[in-house]
Amino acid sequence: MLGQSALTRASSSASDNRVFVYEVAGLRQNEQTENQxxxxxxxxxxxxxxxxxxxxxxxxxxxRLGGRIVGIRSQTESISESES
Incomplete structure (x- = not known):
């Protein structure tokens, strides 16, 4: 333990596998988004x-692209909402 950072975490953490869905409004096409x-x-x-x-x-x-996040939810919530 001595010399290890308190901020270090195990790589197999459950949070590493979570995916979130951002609902974004107001994105506009510009030179940066044209590369997508x-x-x-x-x-x-x-x-x-x-x-x-x-x-x-x-x-x-x-x-930076001019968008506004109007909602954030976990992907598991999104899947369960679409099934019902």
Missing amino acids: NYPVRNSSTILIQVPYSRMNDEMRRIT
Whole structure:
């Protein structure tokens, strides 16, 4: 234990396997989004799946592209809602 960081965690943590769905409104097409593999629409919200480990990076990217996150939920919640 001596010399180990308190922030270190096991790589097999349950949080590493979680995926969240961001509902994003207001993304607009620009030179940065044109490099993506998918088009961005202005007219409505889109859903983006994000692994737990990349949540902060994706929030920053969405904000930088002019989007607004209107909802965040776990992917398991999204699946159960679509089945009912």
